[in-house]
Amino acid sequence: MGPVGIGFTAFSKPVREKILRMKKAPRQKYPLVTELTEAEHIGMVREIFSTITGKYDFLNHLLSLGRDIVWRRSAVKKMRFFRTYRFLDVGSGTADLAIDATQRHPCIQVTGVDFVQEMVDLGRFKIEKRHLSDKIRLVTSDALDLPFPDNSFDVTGIAFGIRNIPNKIRALREMMRVVVPGGQVMVLEMTFPRNRLMQGIYHIYLNRMLPNLARPFSPNPVAYYYLADSITHFPTPEGFVRLMDEAGLKQVQKHSLTLGITHLYIGTKPMSPKPIQSTGTVKPASSR
Ligand SMILES: C[S@@+](CC[C@H](N)C(=O)[O-])C[C@H]1O[C@@H](n2cnc3c(N)ncnc32)[C@H](O)[C@@H]1O
Numbered sequence: 001m002g003p004v005g006i007g008f009t010a011f012s013k014p015v016r017e018k019i020l021r022m023k024k025a026p027r028q029k030y031p032l033v034t035e036l037t038e039a040e041h042i043g044m045v046r047e048i049f050s051t052i053t054g055k056y057d058f059l060n061h062l063l064s065l066g067r068d069i070v071w072r073r074s075a076v077k078k079m080r081f082f083r084t085y086r087f088l089d090v091g092s093g094t095a096d097l098a099i100d101a102t103q104r105h106p107c108i109q110v111t112g113v114d115f116v117q118e119m120v121d122l123g124r125f126k127i128e129k130r131h132l133s134d135k136i137r138l139v140t141s142d143a144l145d146l147p148f149p150d151n152s153f154d155v156t157g158i159a160f161g162i163r164n165i166p167n168k169i170r171a172l173r174e175m176m177r178v179v180v181p182g183g184q185v186m187v188l189e190m191t192f193p194r195n196r197l198m199q200g201i202y203h204i205y206l207n208r209m210l211p212n213l214a215r216p217f218s219p220n221p222v223a224y225y226y227l228a229d230s231i232t233h234f235p236t237p238e239g240f241v242r243l244m245d246e247a248g249l250k251q252v253q254k255h256s257l258t259l260g261i262t263h264l265y266i267g268t269k270p271m272s273p274k275p276i277q278s279t280g281t282v283k284p285a286s287s288r
Pocket of ligand 1: 045046049060090091092093094095096097113114115116119141142143144158159160161164165
């Protein structure tokens with residue numbers, strides 16, 4: 001799939017020109033998320049994940065110094081299965097969260113959903129290699145329109161995926177719809193620190209070191225500038241808790257991981273959810 005493959009015509013002219021210039025000069029960055037419409041942001045996410053699939057796992061572990069493995073395990077440890085014994089992994093990518101969940105909870109069935117076929121294919125390959133095909137199935141679908149009836153799962157989780165979804169509240173409501181009352185909605189996501197010193201260090205790491213570390217390995221190293229951009233523009237932990245509250249989740253908790261560079265958020269679906277109203281937005285951490 002070439003860099004101008006997916007939904008290219010959906011981009012506005014200036015963004016199309018920027019992507020074409022970037023293709024000619026691969027060191028040039030993707031447009032900032034703040035410059036994009038929702039449709040353009042989604043098109044860019046599809047584009048990025050379809051081009052970095054092959055080295056995705058390796059670079060995840062390298063760039064986080066293996067912490068991503070620990071962070072997923074923290075989420076899996078807090079999962080509670082009590083009725084359907086089913087877990088839904090949203091934005092499942094190469095299926096690491098799905099695989100970890102079956103290893104910690106051998107009695108469950110897992111479904112993973114991702115809208116990038118290349119990620120789904122690699123996930124299926126890993127699942128077969130681990131002989132887990134009877135426990136995990138992957139579906140190619142959009143997180144905003146999950147192909148499951150209401151109340152189908154005890155737990156649904158999204159690991160490092162929600163920052164790639166512009167309409168976060170809609171994604172959270174869709175996740176809440178498919179879990180049973182009393183079930184958990186979990187979000188694992190990276191956070192831009194608020195301590196000024198940490199911000200400086202993290203900014204250099206994200207914007208200078210990370211793309212350069214990725215360059216020798218990734219077929220699309222500039223995608224790692226997008227990683228920096230998407231983390232910088234993610235809401236603060238308090239802002240994200242408010243967003244989960246607004247989506248209708250109850251008893252929302254946040255757990256800080258590795259000095260707060262990642263947070264695990266857990267909300268519970270109420271026994272009788274209120275009817276859905278507005279779709280609010282929360283300011284990103286960088287604009288506070
Ligand atoms: C950073 S990766 C995370 C993958 C995996 N969860 C992990 O822990 O490594 C984000 C994934 O979310 C997927 N994604 C983003 N937006 C999506 C959407 N609207 N519907 C389905 N998948 C989406 C991307 O295709 C990508 O595979």
